[in-house]
Amino acid sequence: MEKKNIDWSSIGFGYMPTDYRYVSNFKDGKWDEGTLSTDPNIVLNECAGVLQYSQSVFEGLKAYTTEDGHIVTFRPDLNAERIAASAARLEMPVFPKERFIDAVNQVVKANAAWVPPYGSGATLYLRPYMFGSNAVIGVKPADEYQFRILTTPVGPYFKGGAKPITIRVSDFDRAAPCGTGNIKAGLNYAMSLHAIVDAHKQGFDENMYLDPKTRTKVEETGGANFIFVTKDGKVVTPKSDSILPSITRRSLIYVAKEYLGLEAEEREIYFDEVKDFAECGLCGTAAVISPVGKINDHGKEICFPSGMEKMGPVIQKLYDTLTGIQMGRIEAPEGWIHVIE
Numbered sequence: 319m320e321k322k323n324i325d326w327s328s329i330g331f332g333y334m335p336t337d338y339r340y341v342s343n344f345k346d347g348k349w350d351e352g353t354l355s356t357d358p359n360i361v362l363n364e365c366a367g368v369l370q371y372s373q374s375v376f377e378g379l380k381a382y383t384t385e386d387g388h389i390v391t392f393r394p395d396l397n398a399e400r401i402a403a404s405a406a407r408l409e410m411p412v413f414p415k416e417r418f419i420d421a422v423n424q425v426v427k428a429n430a431a432w433v434p435p436y437g438s439g440a441t442l443y444l445r446p447y448m449f450g451s452n453a454v455i456g457v458k459p460a461d462e463y464q465f466r467i468l469t470t471p472v473g474p475y476f477k478g479g480a481k482p483i484t485i486r487v488s489d490f491d492r493a494a495p496c497g498t499g500n501i502k503a504g505l506n507y508a509m510s511l512h513a514i515v516d517a518h519k520q521g522f523d524e525n526m527y528l529d530p531k532t533r534t535k536v537e538e539t540g541g542a543n544f545i546f547v548t549k550d551g552k553v554v555t556p557k558s559d560s561i562l563p564s565i566t567r568r569s570l571i572y573v574a575k576e577y578l579g580l581e582a583e584e585r586e587i588y589f590d591e592v593k594d595f596a597e598c599g600l601c602g603t604a605a606v607i608s609p610v611g612k613i614n615d616h617g618k619e620i621c622f623p624s625g626m627e628k629m630g631p632v633i634q635k636l637y638d639t640l641t642g643i644q645m646g647r648i649e650a651p652e653g654w655i656h657v658i659e
């Protein structure tokens with residue numbers, strides 16, 4: 319298969335339409351059989367549920383070319399489970415797990431020419447999503463839905479090395495207590511837009527959100543979970559009902575314990591403890607781990623010993639091991655890598 323003529327190593331993290339997207343519609347209580355479409359546009363009724371009451375959920379995962387030339391995805395079953403949980407919370411029908419995985423396979427196969435080659439630093443990003451599509455004027459769930467997966471090649475999150483970032487403690491909340499912070503709904507991201515634009519204006523790369531009830535515990539950022547390393551080399555990550563259960567974070571905890579022999583723990587983390595940690599990173603599909611060098615808490619700075627030049631040693635090992643697994647250089651745990659072709 320001939321790859322598209324793209325300078326893969328120079329693309330950024332943006333949207334570039336590819337040849338095919340997967341589309342399935344839910345009507346009269348059931349999903350249709352689904353199809354691949356060449357049309358990137360969606361025509362919707364002016365009163366569609368998604369437009370009026372933001373009934374939309376989504377996912378994000380990547381297809382990689384491995385060292386030996388296969389195209390693979392990483393733990394798509396967990397994305398299927400998470401979008402099912404997101405849909406259930408917003409009173410949307412669940413797109414079945416086996417159909418989700420089949421749709422991922424179909425859309426990646428159809429766009430194989432768009433999967434960046436091994437070593438280019440780029441990958442094919444997949445964005446599965448679902449939204450209420452029929453007209454709804456009273457506040458209630460839609461009756462009809464569309465599930466789609468679009469794909470777009472994306473460049474490495476870091477150009478020229480993983481430079482540590484500076485974040486600030488946010489005065490805005492991302493999620494409400496007992497709200498929707500633990501699902502991947504578009505409405506959570508709408509909530510975070512003002513906070514991120516404001517953070518950028520003030521010269522910060524991201525927001526650290528604290529727990530919405532007491533503002534004493536670390537939650538996450540607008541698009542990633544936190545991972546910390548204590549001074550005695552233990553990996554710790556916040557446990558909370560109002561953060562997104564990151565697939566990367568869950569994978570890193572396993573890698574820390576089973577591949578690197580480290581102690582790793584998911585627990586409540588008070589903001590007061592953060593100044594005593596040795597390393598800090600943000601984890602998610604896009605970047606795997608972005609190191610954090612500095613946290614600004616209303617003018618008071620927490621500077622991690624790992625500094626502003628490079629990742630700390632433990633985070634670097636976690637990064638190398640997880641990307642090694644994804645790219646086929648290191649043997650994966652059973653079921654983590656789905657070979658597409």
Ligand SMILES: Cc1ncc(COP(=O)(O)O)c(C=O)c1O
Pocket residue numbers: 378538539540541542543562563564565566567601602603604
């Ligand atoms: C709010 C939020 N937290 C965490 C993550 C990381 O999740 P994952 O590792 O599953 O990509 C994401 C990205 O999807 C996110 O949007």
